[in-house]
Amino acid sequence: MVGTFFAPPSEITRDTWAAGVTTVIDMGHWWTVITALGIPWDPFQLVWGVLASLVLLGVAERMLGRVRLVAVFLVTGLLGVGLGVLVQWIGSLAGEWWADGTSYDLTMDPLTPIVGALVASTAVMGPLWRRRIRLVVFGLLIMFALYVGDTSTVYRLIAGVSGLVLGHLLSGRSRRITWLKSSFGEVRVLVATIVVIVAIGPLVSLLDPNGSGAFGLAGSFYGDIFPTAADIEELCSTATSTVCDDVTRLAQLGGVGPVVQTFVPLALLLLAAWGLRRGRRFALWLGIATNLAQIVLAFVFLGLVASFIPEDTDTSALGAIDIGEYIVWAGSTVAVPAAVAVLLFVQRRRFALKAPREAVIRFAVTVAAGFAVLALVYSIAGAFVIGSYLPQGTTVVELVLDLPRRFLPVTIIGVTGDALVPPAGVALVLFQWIGPAFWIVFTVAAFQLLQADEQSVSVGDHQRIRALLRRGGGGTLGWMTTWPGNVYWFNQAGDAAVAYRVINGVAITMSDPVCLPGTERDVVRDFAAFCDAHSWIPVFYSVHDQFLPVFDEMEWQHMSVGEETLMHPQTLEMTGKAWQNVRSSLNRGVREGMTTLWTTYDELSRPYVAQINAISEAWVSEKELPEMGFTLGALEEIKDPDVALMLALDSEGRIAAVTSWLPMYRDGIAVGYTLDFMRRADESMGGTMEFLIASAALHMKELGVEVLSLSGAPLAQAPLPKGAEAPAPTVMTELSEFLAKTLEPAYGFSSLFKFKAKFNPTYSTIHMAYPDPLALPTIGGAIGKAYLPSMSAKEAVSLVRTLVR
CATH class of the missing domain: 3.40.630.30 (Gcn5-related N-acetyltransferase (GNAT))
Structure with missing residues (x-):
């Protein structure tokens, strides 16, 4: 253990304590299936193992109890490593390319049983947490297994599946597995999580270029993809002139700006995921368009990779394993974004929130103006040095026609004709940076568009709310609903209403709902469904005791926020x-x-x-x-x-x-x-x-x-009261x-x-009632902004000074 903290384990340590095909099968060291669960491989794993033990095992112990946790920890760990070694061994005997390539890998990984125990504990959690934790855990496990693909990641995935089965058996529930229905808001959370995981998967493979994951090729789309002078010289000495020209043309497009531009799809997918969480229709189409664009990028890029193979190469010599690997890689770069695009399209009715017309116009004008200004500045700068462009003889007309390619991914530009490269100077800086600059403008404008909400009071709403208040309902604080800043939801019958204001995605109500006695349950549920459809977190603020049974029935949390006298x-x-x-x-x-x-x-x-x-x-x-x-x-x-x-x-x-x-x-x-x-x-x-x-x-x-x-x-x-215990x-x-x-x-x-x-x-x-404890920081910030909507910097300093006296 001490040795692993200061340095990677020695060969003797690995052969004695690490698990893998070579130690368990070839050497007969069966005990390594157990010892690999308790010894970290390196300092990084040691730190993460300690943190995971404190946090994740703490959660699992609370749900399972100490005795069951120990049993589940050992069983899922042994199954993860034991079955993983067995699968690798059988696969290597059969000539399967992944198993054969990783059969010499060894692992010591305490995270394997920790993951298994956490997944098993979800079986006794409530539906909300069970679904969320499983989605995130398995999403990450599958992502690392596919994009990194080393031995540890596969063992963890097997341990997670084992924990899923074991937890189901321990929970005492019906053996029949049922599919739980999800609210609109929960579906949005789950879909957004999937988009995030798929978006960062290629980045993970980029950070680990030596991984064995089936989807590892996707990481090749990001980062510095440009060949160096040495690469060009080596390739051109053996490849055909066509291949040499393609690589030389690609090298001319290099620079920091183009490298930054390769990460545009990742940024757009993360932005789309954020908007999907809020139920926005624009985020839906942004996510679909970005994934489809990645499919086009994959076809072009893989075509470029294929073109690097000399025409006189004997492809039969590649072997079945290499061809199968290439097919898997090629399919993964197309299948994954295609699957996400299909998922988004199928779930499109969950993302129906449109931005106000003014926000759409502002977005369109900003993007169009940004494109026009950047294109004009580059064209003018390029026209002054047009005689120095490569290839020689480039005209201003060709420069203008080439402009759209400055905003496209460089992997596409490199195989769509001659690259018009300016000489060093201002024109070269603009050549490299107008693309990233445009996408920064697009991203900021899209972020603002996704934030825009339609918050306005319809004509006659003030009269309607006053009429309902005069009839009765709303409680002692009900008249506050007439104050400026509130907007109104009315039920379908028009005989009940809720005043609220949306701040940072939180719909905060003011006082009790305005409704007749006996209708509280329906009104609360209908308003919560309305907020769910708009991807808002509903928070009932300043409500009285008669509403608490409704929130208890809905399994919401509630807390006291004050006392009315x-x-x-x-x-x-x-x-x-x-x-x-x-x-x-x-x-x-x-x-x-x-x-x-x-x-x-x-x-x-x-x-x-x-x-x-x-x-x-x-x-x-x-x-x-x-x-x-x-x-x-x-x-x-x-x-x-x-x-x-x-x-x-x-x-x-x-x-x-x-x-x-x-x-x-x-x-x-x-x-x-x-x-x-x-x-x-x-x-x-x-x-x-x-x-x-x-x-x-x-x-x-x-x-x-x-x-x-x-x-x-x-x-x-x-x-x-006197004598009462707190x-x-x-x-x-x-x-x-x-x-x-x-x-x-x-x-x-x-x-x-x-x-x-x-x-x-x-x-x-x-009281204050809310559906999701995880949202408390957001709720607290929204309520603070509701009470102090116009706090200036000077007033903020005064507040802090007062608090620290």
Whole structure:
């Protein structure tokens, strides 16, 4: 083991501990099938073996338990190595080219049993993780086996298959294998993963040029494919003049820029995979077109390779193995991209999202302009030195007609006629780089096109959502759905709606869905299906307890994101010691001549509007930090004619404080109000806000209001009843507590929660529900951007400074 850390194993070590046909079959060292599972070959394998043991075996142990993990680890490892050696031995006896070529290879690879154990553990996972892990693991295993093809990669693949079978037997499920249906979003994830794996496969073979993989030739399309002067001299000394001319022409196209251009198909496939994950139609056709282009490239390139064989060569001398190998290589470079193109075409209905018309026009103009500018600059530069071009006698017309080839893969250019090569200088730099420059422009423009979403409110949507809210539904936070920035989904019947906004592919809802009691399940599921069809991650934010059974039924995750504080005006009695502070503020306000005014923004006089604007601007200007939005209203939101205002006026009739109250309707009657906007003048008396909220509660009692909500307190936790034990902490609760403590110096969420506790409220937890735990980082970023959509660099620095004090 120590020797393998500092240097590759010696010959004696390999013969004693490594597994392969020569050690197991020829030497009879049967124990190497076992020892090869625990000894790494080199430092690289040692590091990866330790990391894989900690991460992958940790996952497998959690799913299988320690005892079953050890058994599965040994069985899959022994099957992987043992069956692999047996297959190689039989294949080499039969003259099969891969087995014969690798029969002398030896391996020591702890990753083999680790892979087998991980695959076996997926049998007891849920459908989502089982499908994802199997696809990624087997995709990588098959990719390495086909594109690299050394002994270890094949042994790992056999161990993975063994783990699949063993896991199925251990799971206790029905022996009948069933095909699990996938949502649109999951199909997109799986298809995108396949495209990524197929795209990077040739790159893997390029990094290991000595591999024995059947698909290894595909790596020849990338990198420095240009022959050197020595290669040309050696080839031209024996080959025909036609072959020599082809190679010489190809060498003239060399340079850093053309080498970069060989990786364009890889970049386009990765871009297509990213767009496929988002369900975009443009990504579908980009993926199909790129794979078809690779097929054309393969035919041309293989034709070029074939042309290197001299005409007088006796092909019968190549032997059946070499011909079979060439057929496999040639077929792989065509069959794989063809299969991916067919897969994309068959699944095209899953990728129906089109970009807005404006985004398509912007993309087309950008690409066309980029092509035109680059072509014009090169043509002008080339025209000045046209007399120095090779071959001699090149004309400007020929230069212009040659332009399209500057943007094509160089393997095609090299066999489509004489290459027009400029002399050293500006023209040569442009000759080598206008192709890569164009594809960079194309890639950036395509990325922007794939990001473009149609996010607009249809005519009449605002009226429809208000009508539904007046009927009932949406909860105490429902009126926030009318705020700017939200777009609306309505169910087919038109009697339910969800307000949401899409940020970075996450559809964040605001408040409970606006629906009648008893329809929650259908509304949540229909909206989730709508998001799935648009390749968005649905996140129900600020929803109440009555929706949790629906999310549990859907096997979603949910967590608390705050506590809503509620008062009940019809039973409100401000008596007892608990109300002493509030009563003191009320009495002091009365003594100082303060009065209140229940009104709306439209009913305010101009002086009052000016005072409210001044108070709000003074409050904002005092803070270095950005004003938050999303579920926290600002000055614009109080202008809604349905939103009530409660003003505190001092003895001189000036506004000392202002609050806004969002209505909650039932059958057209306001039965509840939710506190939103709160601002207090600097010179107002201490306790003014307590005076104002208490006065509002008493006024609502007179109006017959049933529920008064002081709104939610983000990241807050309701106090536990006396004698109650705190629930066991989880990763999410610990994260929430950390965020609450971190953000407290900046935004005072805890202080706000304690202020509201003065009014002796009851508590109602508000939750966030989401389908995929892996998406939590993306969800967190989207919610942060929703709350702080316009944070400037200066405000970001201020926020960080505040947090680290």
